[in-house]
Structures are given as C-alpha cells and as structure tokens.
Amino acid sequence: MTYGHPLLDAMHAAAHGARVWHAVSLPLLQPGADAPPSPPEWVMLIPAGTFSGRDGRGPYTLDIEAVLAAFEQGGIDLPIDYDHQTLEADGKSGPVPAAGWIKELQAREGALWGRVEWTPRAAGLIADKEYRYLSPVFRHDKQGRVLSIEGAGLTHYPNLDLTPVAHQKGDPMPEDLFERLVMMLNLPATTTPDELVAELQKAIDQLATLKTEAQSRQPDPAEWVPMSQHKAVADELAKLQTQIAQEKAEAAVRAAMSAGKLAPAMKDWALSYASKDPEGFAHWCEKAPAILPPEGDKSAHRVAPNADTLTEEDRIACALLGMSEAEFAAHKKTLIKE
Template structure:
C-alpha cells in the first residue's frame, strides 16, 4: 500500500510538548503537492489508531533515518506512548529522549513528520512512526505551529490573485485554474500563428489583426476592378456551365443506355425509362444493368421481321421477366424502329 511522509511544526517553548498533533481531520494535501490525505471523522481516526496500536510504542527518529537510505544509523528521539482521536485529528503522547529534548529546546529541530499508510484514494489506514525534521510539508497540521510556519502558506496568495481565484481556493482549485490558463495561452498562440503574428502576440494585437481581416475595405481604398467581374457576366457564365454539365450528363446517359441495349438488357420500349434512370443516377443504372437479365439477343437494338405475337400462358419466362421489370408483356410485341 502507498506510504506518505507528512510534517507538523512543534511549539516554541522551553520544554518539548507531551502531546503532539500527528494527523489533521478532513482532507489535506502537502505543500509539495503530495496527497490528498483523508481522515474523515473521529470514527475513522479511531480505526486508524486501532490499526496502528501493535502493543509496541511507535518510534520517533531523526530525519527519517529509519526509512530513508541516507547512510546514518537510526537513533530514537522519542516514543509515542499513546494515541487519541480528537475533533481536529489524531494526537500522540510522546516521551522524548534527553538528547531530543535538548535539540527541541535549542530549536535545532522544529517539525515532526508522521509516516502513514494510505489507500490510492488517500484514505489514511495506519500511523507507522514519526521523525524530527526541518522540512515541513503538511501545513494543515498547525495547531501547535508558530507564526513563522504559518507564513509558508502566504506563497499561495499571489498565485491565487494572478489566477483570479478567491483567498479560499484550495491547492486543487489552483492547479485546475493554472491548467485552464495554460490551455487558453496555447489557444491564443495557435490563433496568432494563423494570423501571421508572433507567438508572443498580445490579445489586443490578435483582436486588431482579426478585425482587419473581417472589416470591409475603407472607402479610401476601393477594390481593384481587375480582380472582379460584373454580376451579369458571372450569372451568364454560371448558366452556360450548368447547360454544359446537363449536356454532358445527357450524353453519358445515352451512351450507357445504348451499351445496355447492345447487351440485350434494355429493349427499345424501355429506352426512355432507361435514359431517365441513367441521367438521374448513373451508378444505380450501372448496378441495375449488372444484375438485369438479357431480354433480347446481345447486339440487337430493335427486333426485325414481323412483330411477335403477345406472350401466351405458356410464355412463363417472358411473363416472369416483365413482372420483375414492371412492364406490360404486350409492350414487347409493339413494333419498334431500328436506331440509325
């Protein structure tokens, strides 16, 4: 499970305190950004105390010599003899060694750093030990702190002001606001580059460049006539292009239908329908031709000789094909003129 090292300042007094504040109630984060660490209520604090009490006094060392690979032999500065769950967190009763008491009285050490186990979400599980240190981290542990230690949090005051946040903004809110400001700055840089401005262009410069591109030309700078054509000419040209496109589509449809007739899949009676289909949906007509059956001998554009008789009851194949195509079987008997 994750383990964290926190800090709390000790009071400035002639003798070391017997009871020290080890963990605060609520949700806190270290000044260095670690955390958050959560001690929900006194019931949760009682659970932490029960998990920490192994029947052996919890040690207090110097500078976390017992857990950090600093090459020094760990020496006890004191022993936590009892733990107590109070409204403001967990407190511990400490018996200091003579040497540690002298260091504290001389203010050679001023902070106590508890070591805790916690879940990935930050819930405190157990208090392991503590260490005397001079590098404070958890500013929320200030019940016994001197005013000098409280001043460390003043570093966040100008940051909140620069981000436009209230004095009550938490470190998480400050981090989120800083991320939004960074994203906005990156967006402005992209806009500046698109306008041909340097990356460091100010918002006022970006606004001016945008207005210059979107504003109509000044009366003193009339448009260049060589760059424009009269609307009448533009309209006529557009109409010519549309007529040309329609002729091309019609020619293409005629070629497709003629090819389908040559394959025997379109009869003369179907030509008008096929021309409309091919002109409206060339791809659909091509797909239909691929799947359509051969109705007349390939290469025959029109039947020759006397008109065939109307299909009778026995002409089941012709009748079935006409039914699928939506045609009147009698239409196949209508004489048609060969195409030139």
Template sequence: MQTALAALLSAALVASHSTALTAADADSGDKWVQLTPAGTFSGRNGQGPWVTGDKASMEQIVANSRQYAGSTDLAIDYDHQAVFGAIPGVGGKAPAAGWIKELKVQNDGIYGRVEWTKGAAIAIKRKEYRYLSPVFFHEKTTGRVLAIRMAGLTNTPNLDLVAVAASALFPLDNPTGDSMDKILTALGLAKGTTEDGIVAAINAHLISSTAIAKAAGLTETAKPAEILTAINSIVADRTRLATAAGLTADAKADDIVTAVQSAIAGKVDPTKFVPIAIVTDLQGDLKKLREDLTADKATEAVNSAIEAGKIAPAQKDWALGYAKADLKAFDTFVGNAPVMTASQIRTAKKPDGENAELSDSDLAVCNAMGLDPKKFAETLKFNKETA
C-alpha cells in the first residue's frame, strides 16, 4: 500500500490553506493547532474548493498522512522554503520552524500537535509571522484532500503551489505521471478505476495470497518469496512423481495416483507378501490350535489329579474349567492338595424321594467333610425357601 499511496499522491496537486496564529499558540509546550477545517472550504484568495469531508474521511486523511511521513515528523518551515528548495535551480536554506508531532480529528477539522523551535516561538509572539499555511495533496477534479504534506509559517498564506513538481516529493522512475496506470495494469484493472476499486483489488490479492500460503503448508503471514519457494518445491515434487510413474510432467494428479498404485500392485513379490485375508484365516486357525492344546493339557492334568486322589471324580467339571483358565495355578493347587481317602473319593448315593436334589459336586463335598447327604439336602432346601 505504501507504493500505491505514493503513486496516488504523486499524481495529486499540492495546495495550501492558512490558519491565523496568536501569541498563545507559541507559548511553552506543545500546542494543538488547526491544520484544515472540516467539510468543504476555499482559500483566502478564492482557491478551491477543497474537501476534507466528514470525520471518517478526515480519519483517512490522517492515516494517509502518517503513512506518508513514516517514522519522521511533518516539518513546519518558513515561507514554504522547504517546498521551493526542492525545485532545481532555486536552492536556498529551509530551517525548521517546528514539527508536527501528532495528528488528530475533531468535529471542526484536522489538528496537529506542534512543537515550535525557540526562534519560531519568538517570531510568533512578536507577530513577525501570523499565519500557518499547511500544504496538502488533493485531487485536481474533485478537490478531495488526500494527505497533509507539511506546513509553513508565512505572512502570504494560500500560496499557489501547483507548479511544485510532485516528483520532487515522491521520486519516480517515470516522471510523466503514468505510475498509477502501471499499478492498475499490475492489478488487472482498467484505467480510471477509483481508489475504492484499487483497494478492493489489493484486498482480493491479499486474501488469495493467504489462501495459497495455507495450501502450501505455510502460515498466513508467509512472505511472497516463501510462498513462491514452497509452490516451486511442490511443482518439482509433482513433476518427479509423474516422471517416475511413466507420465508426462503435465499429467493430472488423478492420473499420477492411478499410475503409482498400478506400479506398486504390479511389483508385489508373492514370496514376501500374502493377502490380508489369508493372514486373518491363519490367525484364527492359530488361536483355535492354542485353545485345543490348552484343553488337552487341562484334561490331562485333571485326569492325573483324579488318579492321584487329589480331587474327586465329581469335581472333574470344576477342575477342567479351572485348568483351562489357568493351568499353572491349577497345578499349584493340586500340588498343595492332600490325597483324599477312599470314602472321600467315592461318590455318595443320592438320597431317594424329595431330597434327591444334590449334585455330584454336593455329594463330593458331603464325602470330603463327612456330612449326611440327606441332612445336607434339607439344609439346602431350607436355605432356598427362606432366601
């Protein structure tokens, strides 16, 4: 935008307006002095009209002025010597009378916070200088004020500064004034496009640049050179992939993907790779084999424990479940269990009648603990009924 602003101002005319000063304006300390009025105004000698517009328009003028000044203060000279000194062949000194340190907008116009030099403050108090004549850029046809250039202490305000070469303020490669046309061409705009159209085009380019940066895997604040490097790298990688797949450099992305997939599929070594379905089936078979082997070992361990008299035959189902779940723990249990007596191992006869509800495991418990199966059955029945 700095280049666009410079080109826009370089094509503008320079004019001045005057503000009367009093001794109070030169008192010690910085003073706020009106530089331009609000709305539409003309010079003391009838020049103009010039337009600063409403508050929003004046805020834009202040913003343009700050951007034009950059890190420097706007100068106040004597009798516009700084401006005339810019014309080849005129020369002359241009000492500063003061500096505009800050700009602000009020309802009645644009004001500058001025820091006077000691000599200028004395001259104003003595009424040796009575007027402050700010210099501003404006459009020739509409008179719209664009930016404040500087100001001068003068007794002949409202000077016609149109003859001052704009290129003396903004050095250009082309002094004929067609820089704006170059900007419009670079933005793809037609000659005569308004400032709003230029701003809209620049914003559109900024948005596009941000989107491209994101797509290239960069941050939104990536510089154009970084974006260009990333894109060139992506294009180079894409070209190498296309060439490796046997395609031309301008092949479409889908064609490159298809070619690469086909190439990979055609080069699979069947001695090193097997289909996933076969692997899944093998995993299932291996799991079943392990389960069968575990069941066989559990059955063998239970049968051995029964033969050794460590568990009763009636406990076989329980023992098989235990051994299948944790064979090592079952072996430890059997190793610590005492050898059962013959009466404990023998399966008791189930009682007749209504008490014949004991399972083999119940009978094994009765045998192991020397309990009467009939009474044990009655106890179980009673517990069920009272539960």
C-alpha cells in the first residue's frame, strides 16, 4: 500500500508490505450563487492504466475488476480519515475521526471512482481549502497490479499528479492562463470563464469554416498543367522567339548591306546590334548614309578618282560610326580597291 507522503510510505513499507497511497485532488462544487462550495460526491480514487507516484515508486496498473470484487466481498464502507491517522490508530491516545465514508465504487473510462459521504467538518475544511488532496490507500501484488482499496485520507502532500480536491469547479484553469487567453482574444478584463469558453468556441468554429472553404478551393487537376510540361512549353517558346529575332536581325543586316550602308567588315557588329535592339538598329539604318554603292550598281567596281577625299556623306558616316576621318578614308580606299 502507498500513502503519498514520503515519510509515511517509508514507515509503512516494512509493516504493511505492498500497501501504497496516492493523492487525488478534490474539485469544489458551486451549487448556487448564495450557497457555499461543497466537496464532490464522486471522486476519482485511482487513475486508469499504468501510473507512478511523484516519489518515483511504481509503476502500478489498476485491475479494476479485482478492486470492485474485493469491495463487494468486504461489504462495508471504506473510511476516509485525516493524514492517514487510521493507519497509526493503534499508537494514538485519542480518537481518530473519519472525514467521510466511501459508499460505492464505479469504473469510469478505466479509472476507479468512489461515491463519498463527507462529514460536515471535512466538507468545511475542504471548502476552506484547509485540505485539498485525497490520498487513496490500496494494495498491489509484486507486478504492481492494484487489487484492492482500503480507504483514503485527506492530506497536504499529493503523490499522484491529479486534480486537487479543493479546486474550484467554476475556475477550471490557472489564473495566468485565463488572463493570457483573455488578452489574446482582445476581450474585456471583466470576461467570465463562460464568456471565454464561448469566444474560444467561436474561434474554433471560424477555423473549421476556413478549413472547409480552403478544401473547396482546391484546384481541379483537369484545369491545370503539370509544372514540367509548362516549363517544356515555355522553353520551346523562348527558343522559337530567339530564332525569330535572329532571323529578323539577319534580314535587317542584309537589307542594310544591300543599300550600301554597311561594309562587309561591319556585319558582325550590325548583327549584334540588330539582335539586341532591333528598333535602334532600324533607326540607325534610316539615318546612316550609303558608304558603298548599292548591290547591282556597276559603278561600285569603278575606282574613285581620289579615295583619300571624303564627301559630306562620308563625314556623317564617320560621326555615326565613331571613326576618325583617317580611319574611314583608309577603310574606304581598301573597299574601293577590292
């Protein structure tokens, strides 16, 4: 059996064998605005499943069927005392009063619950929070299976991490958490717990609505193209646009050369210009003078009487091409000789 209080547990370990206690919190009930709070009639005595005490002992596993059978076989109410004084009753010189009596046991979602008939004195102590925890006393086997319950005690030292006995039912959360939630939801400082719950439910409903709307807006696969296919089409289009631009540039350069506005040595420059800036090259061709006879003009094969002499058109071409008159004259002489 375990007692929840480390000192009591150590004292009783040798004397009583596998007897253990654990403390359970007692929530206060609020029957009405004018009525004082009262301890609950039904309390959870042993948690469901596998559990251990705060002091590290355990693990224990509740055998609910065995506990209920042992209680029925015993046929008596189980005592709830103060600070487990019943366990030391033989050494007490005075009375060991009961705080209440466990009248009935039930299994609820795997946990053991008991119906308690509290004494008026115990009810007052719990209401005033002079006692907050209920520590059940149970027996277990070597495997840690809880086989029976022998009673409980009101105590100040919980060994199980459960809800306190004197915890107000109307205030189910820590005060700092309540204040944070009120602030996060931008609610008035006078917000009550019920109003906070209503606002939280509103927020939950809104999130559910947004989730439903988001799911309804999921794209139809039949109306969308896979990204790989989209990229392939885009790459092909870019390649085609580059090819068309190159062909237009070559056509513009050929036209300029046919008009005598470009010498063969300027072809690469003209192709680069026409590819990068078609409009700029077209404007240049429009303003540039002819420096060579147009294609098909037989006079192009006649040698100029004075190749070193620059015409007014030649000087304009020098300015447009950024060449000195000497460089232009030398280039012109070479072209005429050719």
